[in-house]
Amino acid sequence: MPIQNRAEKAAQAVLAALAAQPDAATARKVKAIIEDVMAETYRDAAERCKTAAVGCCSGDKDLAHKIADEIERRKIALIANLSSLR
Numbered sequence: 098m099p100i101q102n103r104a105e106k107a108a109q110a111v112l113a114a115l116a117a118q119p120d121a122a123t124a125r126k127v128k129a130i131i132e133d134v135m136a137e138t139y140r141d142a143a144e145r146c147k148t149a150a151v152g153c154c155s156g157d158k159d160l161a162h163k164i165a166d167e168i169e170r171r172k173i174a175l176i177a178n179l180s181s182l183r
Contacts, residue, residue: 100179104132136179143172 108128112119119127147165154161 100132100135100175101128104128104135107131132179136176139175140172143168 105128108124108131111127111131112124147168150164150168151161154164
């Protein structure tokens with residue numbers, strides 16, 4: 098499921114839990130906040146994965162760097178996609 102769909106579902110759930118019926122602009126702001134948090138969480142997780150890849154493959158530095166590079170490329174692609182939502 099795309100991140101924007103997940104953010105939309107999360108925003109709807111938060112607003113429903115608050116029994117809130119905000120205007121469209123406020124609902125978009127809530128969704129944007131959730132998307133930002135999701136992106137930041139992904140960046141943190143990607144950094145942990147890169148660190149783990151380097152640690153696990155310390156005997157094979159080439160493999161570790163290939164894994165870290167792939168993680169970085171995917172992170173950049175996700176961030177670019179999220180940025181285009183704005």
